[in-house]
Amino acid sequence: MKHEGYDASTLAAGQKTIAEFRNVSKRFGSVLAANDLNLRIAKGEFLSFLGPSGCGKTTALRMLAGFEAPSEGDVLLDGEVVNNLDAHRRPVNMVFQHYALFPHMTVAQNIGYGLKQQRPRLPKNLIAEKVSKALDVVRLGGFETRRIWEMSGGQQQRVALARAIINEPKLLLLDEPLAALDRKLRKEMQIELQNLQRQLGITFVLVTHDQEEALSMSDRICVMKDGRIVQVGSPQELYDRPRNRYVAGFVGTSNFFDGKVTKVTGTRASVRLENGDEVEGSPVSQVSVGQSVSISVRPEQIKLHRSGDGATARVLNRIFLGEHTEYLVKHDTLGEFLVLSPRQSELNDGPFNTGDVLFASWEASAALVLDSK
Structure with missing residues (x-):
């Protein structure tokens, strides 16, 4: 290849x-x-x-x-x-x-x-x-x-x-x-x-x-x-x-959202996901409008908030792992994905519990636009 x-x-x-x-x-x-x-x-x-x-x-x-x-x-x-x-x-x-x-x-x-x-x-x-x-x-x-x-x-x-x-x-x-x-x-x-x-x-x-x-x-x-x-x-x-x-999925854990490129501007690309949402990300290699791609977001790059704007997410599962806590959340439009919350964040803001409704966000630089193959 x-x-x-x-x-x-x-x-x-x-x-x-x-x-x-x-x-x-x-x-x-x-x-x-x-x-x-x-x-x-x-x-x-x-x-x-x-x-x-x-x-x-x-x-x-x-x-x-x-x-x-x-x-x-x-x-x-x-x-x-x-x-x-x-x-x-x-x-x-x-x-x-x-x-x-x-x-x-x-x-x-x-x-x-x-x-x-x-x-x-x-x-x-x-x-x-x-x-x-x-x-x-x-x-x-x-x-x-x-x-x-x-x-x-x-x-x-x-x-x-x-x-x-x-x-x-x-x-x-x-x-x-x-x-x-x-x-x-x-x-x-x-x-x-x-x-x-x-x-x-x-x-x-x-x-x-x-x-x-x-x-x-x-x-x-x-x-x-x-x-x-x-x-x-x-x-x-x-x-x-x-x-x-393939590499993103095999080296570490990642959340994937599939879609097609709608616009490329400098170091950013806009991707329309299969659910209709428009997401910005950073292409790892050259992409073109209309290309099928996957947005990859590492669980530790996602932040959970008790208040915010936009679509909400609900905590489906919580696993305490010592140095961090793993959350499985279901977003109103993006579906299910994993979030890793560091121990210090849990100590400062308190943990989320199963069933809690919250808001999830990440920086555009954390969303990698990848070849979907």
Whole structure:
């Protein structure tokens, strides 16, 4: 999917490329799993592939790892085409969703397993020294003799990370490594992974369908759909300036109102919604009169008032979430949409209750006019 002024292969000035897809496609029989991928991954960055099941993100990761070869195009590592280079010969390591640890081995044996396969053989004392350093990096010093089945889920994940980094790969691939952890531990490990990546300076490439995970951990996110790259950018860029409705809906939560453009003036566009209302918004890319678009408004951009002008809304549901309160409201003409009210606002003005009638508003700059596809 090509977009005006958009090139997924572009990096900021001064960034060195460590891995690259050049016009890469991958077919499994009649299924096109990856379609014309063009992407440059910078040395030392944390990049995430984000998208739903079947979007092509895992296929892209497996082609970097060497577990799959592209049907068309080239995969490059450090400037060299590696299409036909075996996985074990690439400067790449991978952490799998279920860790793939050997249950009959100790922690030290698991971590040092790859080193023992190297030829010529490394001295035992050197392997022990490297294992000890890797354990210190993941904060598991002193666990050398533990069995894998004696470790918690978070500890097992750290063992898998230590095993992956001990060979000092240029690229560390992470295939949904936090999916099996509970919410609290997952958040802790997100911070651990960020700190580890900065400490080691290794390029991390993560595959995930969890938007919160991608937003919180990544320097850049590559959003995929139907085997294609839809948009690449920093978490803030994708959240504040999504290229289309798909990205806005997948990266964060948004309210959508569909309509057609009636007027374009400078940085504003007027959109007549399906219910007949006229709404002003800020186009993310060029739009034209008559074009079908979606207005996207993030829930935290909407303000609720006890008095005001215009159509009213009624609170259908209220969920207290600690740092904010989520309201589902039904507007007289716009229908149902979500609003997030910050805790401080609730403390100052008091909360709204189910059944309350109120007024809702947002700034025109908060209403993004997006391609509806």
